[in-house]
Amino acid sequence: MGEGTGERLGILAGGGSLPCVVARAALEEGYQPIFARFGDGTGGSQDGFGEGRDFAWGEAGNAIMWLREMQVRRVVFCGTISRRPDFKALIPSWQTLKRLPAALSIVRGGDDRLLRNLAAYLERQGFTLLPVQAVAPQLLTPGGTLSARKPETLELSALTSARDAAIALGRLDAGQAVVASNERIIALEGIEGTREMMRRVADLRARGRIHRGERLALVKAVKPDQDHRFDLPSIGLRTIDEAVEAGISAIGLSAGASLVLDYDDVVAAADRAMIALVGLSSAEGTAKAMGDAP
Amino acid sequence: MGEGTGERLGILAGGGSLPCVVARAALEEGYQPIFARFGDGTGGSQDGFGEGRDFAWGEAGNAIMWLREMQVRRVVFCGTISRRPDFKALIPSWQTLKRLPAALSIVRGGDDRLLRNLAAYLERQGFTLLPVQAVAPQLLTPGGTLSARKPETLELSALTSARDAAIALGRLDAGQAVVASNERIIALEGIEGTREMMRRVADLRARGRIHRGERLALVKAVKPDQDHRFDLPSIGLRTIDEAVEAGISAIGLSAGASLVLDYDDVVAAADRAMIALVGLSSAEGTAKAMGDAP
Incomplete structure (x- = not known):
């Protein structure tokens, strides 16, 4: 008790x-x-x-x-x-x-x-x-690489772009989630929510608007001045499925300020899908948080 | 000649x-x-x-x-x-x-x-x-209110939010367009383009995710460090149709740094649809550019 x-x-x-x-x-x-x-x-x-x-x-x-x-x-x-x-x-x-x-x-x-x-x-x-x-x-996202696979160079650059954009979104009190590739920002979350934004990415990919060579990263970041008592960004098993459908190969979350529901299952699912899952320690600390990456 | x-x-x-x-x-x-x-x-x-x-x-x-x-x-x-x-x-x-x-x-x-x-x-x-x-x-957007109707108070606040968000997007070299209401950011343009973002807003409205009372504004803004020799934001007759479908009642464009194709027809269409159309003079100058508004 x-x-x-x-x-x-x-x-x-x-x-x-x-x-x-x-x-x-x-x-x-x-x-x-x-x-x-x-x-x-x-x-x-x-x-x-x-x-x-x-x-x-x-x-x-x-x-x-x-x-x-x-x-x-x-x-x-x-x-x-x-x-x-x-x-x-x-x-x-x-x-x-x-x-x-x-x-x-x-x-x-x-x-x-x-x-x-x-x-x-x-x-x-x-x-x-x-x-x-x-x-x-136990729901709080730990820092560092959580999956078996570490993010590759192109994924690190996609994670950095997506994180910077997600923080900018947060400053506007808009959405929490962004999908970026190593080349550009792909999609930004408005009121439609993360799930519909991910479906949009899957659709854009199906229509050839995203190239095969583009490595995509999803970042869900806590808003810079967010009250941590509610609405922390979160992912669950369904997020991994949605990421697979959208062709996303790396996922980043604010370490210590986001939630992973069913942690063991989520990490296992990410590993099955060869997705690199990382806890990003802060705006300034991405490279450090991912310091164990290549 | x-x-x-x-x-x-x-x-x-x-x-x-x-x-x-x-x-x-x-x-x-x-x-x-x-x-x-x-x-x-x-x-x-x-x-x-x-x-x-x-x-x-x-x-x-x-x-x-x-x-x-x-x-x-x-x-x-x-x-x-x-x-x-x-x-x-x-x-x-x-x-x-x-x-x-x-x-x-x-x-x-x-x-x-x-x-x-x-x-x-x-x-x-x-x-x-x-x-x-x-x-x-002659394609460059003039400053100030271009339509017969001036933006109302709620629309001014929606235009300001959308413009701030569009400028933030521009800094990220993401999209140029944002839809906001007087209460919140509704949609942000990624690689899908303005047209598909507007369809998304129409869809969110049809599904009851946007209230009747929310006045929506579309802003297309030039990126802060954009080379003005290409890809200036632009609107045309079709944009007005799309705005009507999305329930958007105010449109703002960067004055002197965006294009209105078929100006007379666009303004006439905006007037028929009771849409307030404004040229925003700069990040700092929205209120000034709209100074003739109530």
Whole structure:
């Protein structure tokens, strides 16, 4: 039993597999996980891990009431949210209506600002927001080469370009992911998300717009001034499949500031696909992080 | 008759309508246009304006020989190139083979670097590279509001975000175009080109990933250190149609460093669609350029 020792942990759950991974880790740490499912997470079946309820965005106020009733004090934010809440298009419940001015100020701005505003709001409501990595530190990407194969020279140059572009994107509070080759920037993530950007790369390759000789790298980087309590870049098994389809041969992630879901399986899948997987230590430190590469 | 006075002007023509617009302007200036068509331009029918030949990328050397034989000294580069040459995948002609090391050094790098290398190469071969705007200065985007409707407050904020992002993209030698709303960056152009990026925005909107209330702006900006002799950002009638489909209500272009093809028709189409069209004077000068806006 870890530090949770029976305390309830509210999991504000979006879509994807991360909420379950976090719940599993929370149980191991001695927490009792409770799911408040939002957006892509609604209709999920994480209840094997504890109680759970779906909330429409218009019911955010009800979710706060419910978490209080369930005596939740600490909450963790995880999972994907592909559609942003549109409070104006919803008929909010009374509990939310009372909080509408706050809600409206939360949804303005880029994704990072949105989450930061939401965090500040939850804290004003008396909750403590835990980062995913405080509950499940084993998810954090280590530094250096994680796969059996090290990146080759052309891949190192593709990783560097993609990382620089991803950091520039992050400064704009746009997407987190970029695909580059050793020659040029191929694709940049907007609101479509990493998966659709990867499909675009696969399509461009199928149409001959990317040459066989171009080695492609995907980088998902933490935004320079990102609040590490939420929305860290993450990859999972599906990312490796998508990379294979897009012809990507190297993947870079911010070391210590991104998540690898199902680490052993992801590394095994990368190795089967001969993909070089690296944890990049910082903007300045790529070459150093990859110092063991040729 | 302008300064051309019968001199031949080599039009290195990619796809789209720009080469014809340039040829028309060149004729008016007293030049005799000659088309060397490449990439997307091959199979074109611009010959009403003068002689023309298609060249595969592997025949770049032959094109140079032919232009010399035709006594062409000045050349202008225009039109879109959606596929980059892949010399490795082609069987080059003898004329090109002789120049292969130069050719290979030309195709490395982002689009801007590619064109810059090509320009340097043509100049070493004795040609003078004219910018499109030297032949057809009427194509350059003026500053300020060009449409009947001025941008509204939300559109001004969308234009500013999109412009900042487009400049950041330009620094990376990635794409030239960005779509943003008053709240966030929506889409960034990679190698897919502006048209496909706009289709993506239309698709995201159709799927409810963009709210009705979000005012969208498209900005095409010149890259900060771009050689203005080629590849200036441009829009035409089709861009307005694409903007309408994507639900974009404001378009910004670098004033004096981008091209509007068929200016009167473009402005008329923007007005019919109630689109605010503005020439942005510089990174620092958006508010000033739009100073006449509310």
